[in-house]
Amino acid sequence: MGITDRKEREKLEMRRLIMDAAMDMFVKDGYEKTSIRNIADKIEYSPATIYLYYKDKDELLWGLQTEAFEKLAEVFREGITAAEPIEQLRQMAKLYVEFGMSNPDLYDLMFILRSPMNAEKNEEWKSGSSAFQFLVNIIQAGMDKLKYEDVTLGAMSSWAMVHGLVSLNVRGRCKMLELPEDKLQDMLLAAVDQYIDNITR
Amino acid sequence: MGITDRKEREKLEMRRLIMDAAMDMFVKDGYEKTSIRNIADKIEYSPATIYLYYKDKDELLWGLQTEAFEKLAEVFREGITAAEPIEQLRQMAKLYVEFGMSNPDLYDLMFILRSPMNAEKNEEWKSGSSAFQFLVNIIQAGMDKLKYEDVTLGAMSSWAMVHGLVSLNVRGRCKMLELPEDKLQDMLLAAVDQYIDNITR
DNA sequence: CAAACTTACTAAACAGTGTTCAGTATTTAA
DNA sequence: TTAAATACTGAACACTGTTTAGTAAGTTTG
Numbered sequence A, B: 001m002g003i004t005d006r007k008e009r010e011k012l013e014m015r016r017l018i019m020d021a022a023m024d025m026f027v028k029d030g031y032e033k034t035s036i037r038n039i040a041d042k043i044e045y046s047p048a049t050i051y052l053y054y055k056d057k058d059e060l061l062w063g064l065q066t067e068a069f070e071k072l073a074e075v076f077r078e079g080i081t082a083a084e085p086i087e088q089l090r091q092m093a094k095l096y097v098e099f100g101m102s103n104p105d106l107y108d109l110m111f112i113l114r115s116p117m118n119a120e121k122n123e124e125w126k127s128g129s130s131a132f133q134f135l136v137n138i139i140q141a142g143m144d145k146l147k148y149e150d151v152t153l154g155a156m157s158s159w160a161m162v163h164g165l166v167s168l169n170v171r172g173r174c175k176m177l178e179l180p181e182d183k184l185q186d187m188l189l190a191a192v193d194q195y196i197d198n199i200t201r
Numbered sequence C: 001c002a003a004a005c006t007t008a009c010t011a012a013a014c015a016g017t018g019t020t021c022a023g024t025a026t027t028t029a030a
Numbered sequence D: 001t002t003a004a005a006t007a008c009t010g011a012a013c014a015c016t017g018t019t020t021a022g023t024a025a026g027t028t029t030g
Helices: A002-033 A036-043 A057-079 A085-102 A104-112 A115-121 A126-141 A151-170 A181-199 B002-033 B036-043 B047-053 B057-079 B085-102 B104-112 B115-121 B126-141 B151-170 B181-199
Strands: none
Touching: A002 A036, A002 A057, A002 A104, A057 A085, A057 A104, A057 A115, A057 A126, A085 A104, A085 A126, A085 A151, A085 A181, A104 A151, A126 A151, A151 A181, A151 B151, A151 B181, A181 B151, A181 B181, B002 B036, B002 B047, B002 B057, B002 B104, B036 B047, B057 B085, B057 B104, B057 B115, B057 B126, B085 B104, B085 B126, B085 B151, B085 B181, B104 B151, B126 B151, B151 B181
């Protein structure tokens, strides 16, 4: 039955159309401006149509989040070039910070916003988990040179460190330091370096 | 002129009434349920009245935030009992984590939500700044026993660490670890201990 | 081919949000 | 007692996410 196949295909295409438009608006105009109605306007369909392809806004955001994680994974894949685990960890941490600082809205979606985490009663947060596993593996590999006693606790700590740096900045809690925009990122990277040094034996 | 005095007093009382109601709803039902209309309902005034006392919702949230910082300051005042700077830092970090985990909505307001930071073009974020200064002082005092080279960078790092731990949890990014609720907080406190040990020489 | 069924889509509405403004009482001043 | 200032509100505006009834087109069947 070729018709069912085509329908299936068209359904996927429609999902892509919606997803791409949403991602576009999200990256360009941020979370606030990305409403169902605005997305619908952009793809020239009625708002109700979107609900034929996504259960609700959370499910749509969940999809965006997954794509964002793929972006970050690629950043890691291309940017982590060192052979040594500690150096890998250092690279990873810096790439993470740079990614967060240059894609604040995507960062929101992945690590700050509550909404997409409600979708489907948290489908195990697959994309997030695999990114975390990646970190766990690096730490596992460098465990002999790290001061961590527990791998998971260590992974969580280093993640918390970089997330803390990025999210405080992204949410404007570091404005009081009154540093020029570009100096700020240098400072964050310096903090990362310092942290890696401190956890290395 | 006694009348002007009374009017002034009544104005302050009204602000208090609004603020208290808002804080109540915020702590009890969270950010989402705390709408201008709901607050107005609670104090039995029209929504428009609130706008006679607060420019917009951001300004109201700003007020709530300031009060939340006072709560945290008191937690520090009562809980930091050690004489030694390093121990003070350890206590402070743990109190911070505990505060965040037991008051997730207030924590949101203070360190995560974007809204209140827009009020009045960020009035220097006075309450936040003084809390940060408190941290800076402790770190300054213990600088000889700390591995930090720069006080500000050190303060930012340790803040980022605890904020990272709390905010990842508060926003449900640690669910994948599949830990029982109470074990989680123990893990966070263990991470804090580990961090303090690592930055101490 | 025509009739019956199925799918894809939308207009309109519902209930909620923050916010503004004209108008009404009440209180104060002249 | 009248004029002016103050405190407050009902109703509206422009949004939001979401649901539903209805339409128009495509597909299958007799």
